[in-house]
Amino acid sequence: MGTRRQYFDEPIVRIGIEDARFPRMCPICGADAEHAARISASPHKIENPRYATRKKSRLMSNGTKTLMVYVCDEHYQSDEGQGNSRVACTLGSGLMVAMLLFAIMIAGGDIWSGRPVNYVFYAIVFLFSVVLIFSFFAFRPGPLASSIKVIGFDLGFRNIWLQFKRADYRERFVEENAMKVELVRWIAKL
Numbered sequence: 001m002g003t004r005r006q007y008f009d010e011p012i013v014r015i016g017i018e019d020a021r022f023p024r025m026c027p028i029c030g031a032d033a034e035h036a037a038r039i040s041a042s043p044h045k046i047e048n049p050r051y052a053t054r055k056k057s058r059l060m061s062n063g064t065k066t067l068m069v070y071v072c073d074e075h076y077q078s079d080e081g082q083g084n085s086r087v088a089c090t091l092g093s094g095l096m097v098a099m100l101l102f103a104i105m106i107a108g109g110d111i112w113s114g115r116p117v118n119y120v121f122y123a124i125v126f127l128f129s130v131v132l133i134f135s136f137f138a139f140r141p142g143p144l145a146s147s148i149k150v151i152g153f154d155l156g157f158r159n160i161w162l163q164f165k166r167a168d169y170r171e172r173f174v175e176e177n178a179m180k181v182e183l184v185r186w187i188a189k190l
């Protein structure tokens with residue numbers, strides 16, 4: 001089986017998942033940070049096809065790991081807001097799917113009996129598209145998720161590979177986790 005290597009222009013870090021201590025610095029803007037925020041690192045993110053089949057059940061039983069990071073005032077607010085809009089979009093699209101099915105049934109009845117399709121049908125289709133567009137934006141990875149990317153885990157779920165967007169954040173992280181952290185320029189994918 002061939003091994004693929006993935007190279008990184010800026011080094012990424014490897015650290016024991018239980019050891020990682022995140023600096024009190026906002027990973028998005030670099031300001032002082034005092035609000036604890038969560039990043040969930042789920043085993044689904046493993047891109048290794050070998051893990052995906054045979055080892056999956058074992059990895060899944062470990063569940064999702066949560067990393068506690070610190071973010072500044074401003075970015076803490078925006079992260080919370082995004083969570084709320086995701087809930088709203090999930091509820092909204094559920095409701096819209098039900099309405100759309102109902103509208104299609106009624107429009108079908110109209111067409112079948114030769115009547116013009118009621119304008120309510122078009123209104124519902126329009127609303128449905130609007131909810132879809134909002135959902136797309138609400139579910140994009142937020143600024144926090146894109147400032148600290150979980151690249152992967154090892155098999156035992158003991159080590160984690162993280163990519164930081166800000167070089168100064170990475171330096172702080174390495175400083176505060178000295179002896180436990182390793183800088184890596186590439187990873188092997190089996």
Ligand SMILES: [Zn+2]
Binds near residue numbers: 028030
């Ligand atoms: Zn910030």
